[in-house]
Amino acid sequence: MVVTRFAPSPTGYLHIGGLRTALFSYLWAKKNNGLFLLRIEDTDKARNSQEAADAILKAFKWLGLEHHGEIVYQSQRDEIYASYIKQLLDEGKAYRCYMSKEDLSSLREAQMAKNERTKYDGKYRDFKGTPPEGLESVIRIKSPLSGAIIVKDGVKGNVVFQAEDILDDFVIARADGSPTYNFVVAVDDHLMGVTEVIRGDDHLSNTPKQIVVYEALGFDVPSFYHVPMIHNSEGKKLSKRDGATDVMAYKDMGYTPEALLNFLVRLGWSYGDQEIFSMQEMQELFNPKDINRSASIYNTEKLDWLSAHYIKNASNSTLAELLIGYDLFLTSHDKREILLDALKERAKTLKELSELIKEILTTPTIYDETAIKKAFKADSVEVLNAFKEKVSTSSEMHLPSDYHHLMQATAEEMQIGFGKIANPLRVALLGKMSGPGLDSVMAILGKNETILRITNAIAAHS
RNA sequence: GGCCCCGUCGUCUAGCGGUCAGGAUCCAUGGUUUUCAUCCAUGUUACAGGAGUUCAAUUCUCCUCGGGGUCACCA
Secondary structure (H helix, E strand, O other): OOEEEEOOOOOOOOEHHHHHHHHHHHHHHHHOOOEEEEEEOOOOOOOOOHHHHHHHHHHHHHHOOOOOOOOEEHHHOHHHHHHHHHHHHHOOOEEEEOOOHHHHHHHHHHHHHOOOOOOOOOOOOOOOOOOOOOOOOEEEEOOOOOOEEEEEEOOOEEEEEEHHHHOOOOEEEOOOOOEOHHHHHHHHHHHOOOOEEEEEHHHHHHHHHHHHHHHHHOOOOOEEEEEOOEEOOOOOEOOOOOOOOEHHHHHHOOOOHHHHHHHHHOOOEOOOOOOOOOHHHHHHHOOHHHEOOOOEEOOOHHHHHHHHHHHHHOOHHHHHHHHHHHOOOHHHOOOHHHHHHHHHHHOOOHHHHHHHHHHHHOOOOOOOHHHHHHHOOOOHHHHHHHHHHHHHHOOOOOOHHHHHHHHHHHHHHHOOOHHHHHHHHHHHHHOOOOOOOHHHHHHHHOHHHHHHHHHHHHHHHO
């Protein structure tokens, strides 16, 4: 069975990059009828917060990404880690190191001065004497001093590291006894039964250390897929300074989960020329072996296009429901279909759509000057009056076609082109030159509001 | 700096020795439309550079250059 996981450290909100690796992990588990697990990496008590963990969960909920089983909090697993650390100690695969932080940093300085790689020198690796009195100790794992460590990576291929280049006896438990990242990752991934680790490629150089832990503990090493970074426009790793990287900010901007997820799944992954993926399709088609090797630059042009696509293809009832979040209760509006049909292809986000709706439903009080100049000619008042007269004396005015017929009749009777009536009417109804078809606008507004707006415009400009 | 990864249109990408280097987005132009938007059509733009291997390299190898990541008692 395929078991994947997402393992954020709760130091802040869920950002775009994390969401993408979470999505990849989720999709791969789904595709294989496997498990997608969630683990909160909060071993560093000083840096983590429950609020941050909750924020991440909230984002998952909005996006509809569901994880299996209980959430694993590393901060609650001290005894488990302690027992494995004890095991390594007992087996002689790890040892106590009494070097003080001061000594460690002067060791580093000396190495840097000699232009050597900074690493722990193994002073206590084979220490057999009596432990120094009153000194704190950390626990270090015995790493191989030489030889190659090969990370078999599903996207990068086999990556070979030389032990002497990168390894030293790294700390697996701090002075206060708490375990460190590279240790707990390996322990938890094993205990949780994780078979495939999909994560950012900033973790690639940590992987050899984790392999050291896996091997010391006798665990099977899972498969790795290191996903390239998402860069900002400067080509650097996406950070919190890059503006809207909080996933929930996209909700506020009016993007839907389906648009955001579709956008993200195509960042670093592709399936031929296909651009549009429903959640269903993603689950069927995603495969981590098709992940790109190179980093991508974050740019929301395509997100906007995707978002517009999903909005104009959404059903009116779906949109009406989403719009409730913008204080628009179209569910009870009898002109809902006409309104949404007319406006949904003009909005890139739900927020825009809501603004468009509010705008059209608001009686204009100011009229765009250039529009007046362009459309409100000397004979316009006469034309509008004639049209208004027709509207007021007609009884059944409901459909766009009802209004369209009256516009046509007016134009014919006055022997003028259609534009002679449409242009001033547009300004009268909307206050500007652009907008949806007028017949739809009037059907949405209804007879009384239509007459009112025409009357207002005439009064303001005659 | 050591180690590791990466390098196709501005951006997201297809390509897995022989292609007019394809699609999408963006931008521009034209058409449709009473206007705008949508939609449709058309167009501009890319294999970082240099050596090799080969009958043939975007594709394989090496070097250079460029970019990124990582080197903690953070994750």
